[in-house]
Amino acid sequence: MPVFALKIHRENTANGGRPYWLEETVELDGHRSILDAIIELKERDGSLGIRYSCRAAICGSCGVRICGRPHLACHTQLDTAQEWAGDGPIVIEPMGNMPVIKDLIVDMDAVHWAKVNRVRPWLVGAQPVPEREYLVDHETMVDITQTQACIQCGSCVSNCMTMEVDPLFVGPAALAKAFRFANDPRDGAARERLLDLAQDPHGMYACTHCFQCIDACPKGVAPMSQIMRMRRAANSDHGIVDDNNGHRHEAAFVENIKRNGLLNEGDLLADSYGGKLSPRFMRVAIQSLPPITKALVRGKIGRDAVFHGHRKHFKDLAGLFDRVSARPKRLELNLYVSGYEDDPSPVRPAVGHAADASPSAPGPNPRKGRAVRA
Amino acid sequence: MPTCDVLVIGAGLAGQRAALAAAEAGASVAMLSKVHPVRSHSVAAAGGINASVDDEDSWEMHAGDTVKGSDYLGDQDAVEVLCQEAPGEIRRLERQGVAFHRNAQGRLDTRPFGAASHNRTCYVADITGQAILHVLYEQVTRSSDQIDRYEEWFVTTLLRDDDGNCTGCVARELRSGRLEEFRAPSTILATGGAGQVFKPTTNAVICTGDGIALAYRAGAELMDMEMLQYHPTTLAVVGILITEGARGEGAHLYNVHGERFMEKYAPNKLELASRDVVARAEQTEINEGRGFPGGTVALDITKVPRKRTLEALREIVNIGRDFAGVDITAEPIQICPGMHYIMGGVRIDVDGASSVPGLYAAGETACVSCHGANRLGGNSLLDTLIFGRRAGVAAAARAREVATAPPTDSAVSDQQKRIDAIGAREHVGPKVPELKEKLGRAMHADVGVFRDAEGLQRAHQTVRDLKEQTARAWIDDTGTLFNQDIPAALELEHVLDIAECITTAAAERKECRGSHFRTDFPGRRDEEWMHHLLVTASPDGDPPRLSEAPVTVTRWEPQERTY
Numbered sequence: 020m021p022v023f024a025l026k027i028h029r030e031n032t033a034n035g036g037r038p039y040w041l042e043e044t045v046e047l048d049g050h051r052s053i054l055d056a057i058i059e060l061k062e063r064d065g066s067l068g069i070r071y072s073c074r075a076a077i078c079g080s081c082g083v084r085i086c087g088r089p090h091l092a093c094h095t096q097l098d099t100a101q102e103w104a105g106d107g108p109i110v111i112e113p114m115g116n117m118p119v120i121k122d123l124i125v126d127m128d129a130v131h132w133a134k135v136n137r138v139r140p141w142l143v144g145a146q147p148v149p150e151r152e153y154l155v156d157h158e159t160m161v162d163i164t165q166t167q168a169c170i171q172c173g174s175c176v177s178n179c180m181t182m183e184v185d186p187l188f189v190g191p192a193a194l195a196k197a198f199r200f201a202n203d204p205r206d207g208a209a210r211e212r213l214l215d216l217a218q219d220p221h222g223m224y225a226c227t228h229c230f231q232c233i234d235a236c237p238k239g240v241a242p243m244s245q246i247m248r249m250r251r252a253a254n255s256d257h258g259i260v261d262d263n264n265g266h267r268h269e270a271a272f273v274e275n276i277k278r279n280g281l282l283n284e285g286d287l288l289a290d291s292y293g294g295k296l297s298p299r300f301m302r303v304a305i306q307s308l309p310p311i312t313k314a315l316v317r318g319k320i321g322r323d324a325v326f327h328g329h330r331k332h333f334k335d336l337a338g339l340f341d342r343v344s345a346r347p348k349r350l351e352l353n354l355y356v357s358g359y360e361d362d363p364s365p366v367r368p369a370v371g372h373a374a375d376a377s378p379s380a381p382g383p384n385p386r387k388g389r390a391v392r393a
Numbered sequence: 394m395p396t397c398d399v400l401v402i403g404a405g406l407a408g409q410r411a412a413l414a415a416a417e418a419g420a421s422v423a424m425l426s427k428v429h430p431v432r433s434h435s436v437a438a439a440g441g442i443n444a445s446v447d448d449e450d451s452w453e454m455h456a457g458d459t460v461k462g463s464d465y466l467g468d469q470d471a472v473e474v475l476c477q478e479a480p481g482e483i484r485r486l487e488r489q490g491v492a493f494h495r496n497a498q499g500r501l502d503t504r505p506f507g508a509a510s511h512n513r514t515c516y517v518a519d520i521t522g523q524a525i526l527h528v529l530y531e532q533v534t535r536s537s538d539q540i541d542r543y544e545e546w547f548v549t550t551l552l553r554d555d556d557g558n559c560t561g562c563v564a565r566e567l568r569s570g571r572l573e574e575f576r577a578p579s580t581i582l583a584t585g586g587a588g589q590v591f592k593p594t595t596n597a598v599i600c601t602g603d604g605i606a607l608a609y610r611a612g613a614e615l616m617d618m619e620m621l622q623y624h625p626t627t628l629a630v631v632g633i634l635i636t637e638g639a640r641g642e643g644a645h646l647y648n649v650h651g652e653r654f655m656e657k658y659a660p661n662k663l664e665l666a667s668r669d670v671v672a673r674a675e676q677t678e679i680n681e682g683r684g685f686p687g688g689t690v691a692l693d694i695t696k697v698p699r700k701r702t703l704e705a706l707r708e709i710v711n712i713g714r715d716f717a718g719v720d721i722t723a724e725p726i727q728i729c730p731g732m733h734y735i736m737g738g739v740r741i742d743v744d745g746a747s748s749v750p751g752l753y754a755a756g757e758t759a760c761v762s763c764h765g766a767n768r769l770g771g772n773s774l775l776d777t778l779i780f781g782r783r784a785g786v787a788a789a790a791r792a793r794e795v796a797t798a799p800p801t802d803s804a805v806s807d808q809q810k811r812i813d814a815i816g817a818r819e820h821v822g823p824k825v826p827e828l829k830e831k832l833g834r835a836m837h838a839d840v841g842v843f844r845d846a847e848g849l850q851r852a853h854q855t856v857r858d859l860k861e862q863t864a865r866a867w868i869d870d871t872g873t874l875f876n877q878d879i880p881a882a883l884e885l886e887h888v889l890d891i892a893e894c895i896t897t898a899a900a901e902r903k904e905c906r907g908s909h910f911r912t913d914f915p916g917r918r919d920e921e922w923m924h925h926l927l928v929t930a931s932p933d934g935d936p937p938r939l940s941e942a943p944v945t946v947t948r949w950e951p952q953e954r955t956y
Contacts, residue, residue: 031872031874032874033872033873033874034872034874050718061826061877062824062826062827064869065824065825065826065868065869065870065877065878065881066869066870066872066876066878068875068877070428070432071598072428072432072434072597072598072599073432073434073436073437073597073598074597074598074631074633075437075633075634075712075716076711076712076715077436077437077520077523077708078428078431078432078433078434078436078437078597079431079432079436080428080429080432094715120568120874120875121874121875124875127429128544136534140531140534141489141490141528141531141532141534141535142489142490142528142531144488144489148488149488151484151500152484152487152488152493152500152501153487153488154498154499154500155495155499156495156499157494157495157496157497157499157502159495160492160493160494160495160517161494161518161704163492164492164494164517164518164520164524167492167517167520167523167524167527168518168520168523168707169527170431170436170523171431171527200490203490203492205488205490206490
């Protein structure tokens, strides 16, 4: 059996001990999970801390960072982790953005659950409440199943880049949970919820679309997609005009692409704040000078982009916009179902043979391809 | 030293439902759980929950199927309560936000399930348990002014006064190691099942039967402890569950010769016979050399339309891919019977009361007995909610009549001494995990699908030996910060107590009934054995004592059971 080298974050916050690395090896089949390896180490030394329970990626206890990536330990095979680790040991750390209690155990109450509680996390029954069940169509319930599939493991919180710089950001899990209700025809508080999270400067418009949460989610909830859907619902369905300029920025973005074919950063800021002559734009432009300068110096944006703008002519760009806006109903991609609809290939190429009930060899993360389509 | 009207131990479906019902009845509630509530193992229930919501169905049909499924060991008054209250409870959950999937009319859809004469399993894809558990937690959060949550607290003992009433418990906060005495006129045990008595099992690591063992130690009667369910479709080695929903949606079972072997064992219901029948059929095929290498048979889900699989069986698509390397929409997956559920537990009446005054139980911890010798798929989620609610109501009513007991002098210090003694054990001989592993293997080998006197005696002896070694089993962690070794040592004591009750009752019942199949005593023997077996602790704790209780029959007389 292959031998895997593991390097595990250890830390006892009660005695003020400094974190250190535990370096050990385990001998296990490569299709076994990181959790199996940790349990084996735990049998050697029971003081190694990790929450775990179901071993089947449904209870959401064992979120950790494996070679820097947030994952459920039970849901990550040793072979896969070794690929990420290259020639070095498999590095296992507690999740990010949350304080460590002990070893791989983090304080989810302090961050994750506090944020979930922020969004009034229960259904506010739409009136009139029926005597039996609400009458809703099948597709709607299947749609909600995607957000309801969240197991509250915290992987997306661990991976959230916005939360790193803005700890007050409501965050991917809680926003997805909020949309789970706002998108439910049985909820009577959709508008209130959307207004609240549009107005919160750390709410739905604070997300920077980095896709990290989609990548991190072990259940295909795609939190960022839910945040984007929430913005469309706030903006297009409820006409919510927020004080954070989020909706104007989105509208300006769309107009910018329509006009230029490519994003023209030079115009974007001005368009988002009411045009180049608007006093609001002047204020924001001055505030934005330092980051823009920094970005220029570091080569994150080109000079042309800021001063001259760039354009590209796409065939029938205007027609494309017309067709989308002429649709009677907005199409929302739900990965839970429709992400597979026209996909003739298997979810993931099957490996091993049927008689072998062992877990698969590593393969590409099947969620990656779908994330891009979102 | 917290006090409240109703103390709920365990926060899965039964515990949370009980807490909500007690709070609704006006009680102050403390809800303790050794894990965060949404980590509870109810989360893993996949296929659905039964209720006669269809106009052409009836609760009587549901009850009849359940009684037959129980092999006539189910108490029919309890079965009637279970089935009568089901539709109302499901609709209540729906109104609270569970996204039950719908039919063309926008009403609750139902899928076929094992041994059901009508489609009556309501579902949310194949994450029904998770969907309900999270919604109940939302409701508990919403009721925070009445329900205090103690998340990640481990109960070490129940408290009893001189008159034998249960007066609360002592629990240890995992994060700090602090022990607290909780006092309440009513205590509800809802800690789930005891799958960890076995290895492998579909049950989570946390399913160590704590509530059953705590009640047993407090003198409560246990019932039907010999009745354990092996689920027909689990992944070999790891034991992960493949939902019955797969067969409900149309999947077939094949042996190595490509024969759809259920035609032999259950010509009418085929794959949708009751779980004991299907599990036994599979094990027979495997034992007689018609299984695949590694002791499995094939579950072919490609019979289900791909779109339907992706929509309604999404979780097992993931499980197949991630834990077996199989695309279930394209090829069969190898499965075998695996330990899944304990029908037995703390004996309760239909209001959740155990034989100890002030002590209630609900869900898999309890035995009412609505499942008898074999539980139907989709009835366990229902059991947790119906009898969880009833226990909550009854516990709140008792709290209005009975005063909270005064603080004890020594409960906390006694428990502290017990825990310190575990930490002080000499570092020689086996550690805790090693003994637990041995127990699980022994139970699986001899107390599984097929049983006989010799095997049961062997298992019993192993349990006795392990019990003796456990008194010396040592641990690494003696600290107070999130110490997981101490709960593990206490859990080992719990699973051993339960194992002893199981082997004792299984050796006693000399017939085949439901999931209890004795190769040395063929056939069901109603004249001799149509009664429950009760197990209680001896005053000195050793060995368990057996007695009998009659089965309540209301309208379904025992008949020959075929599918």
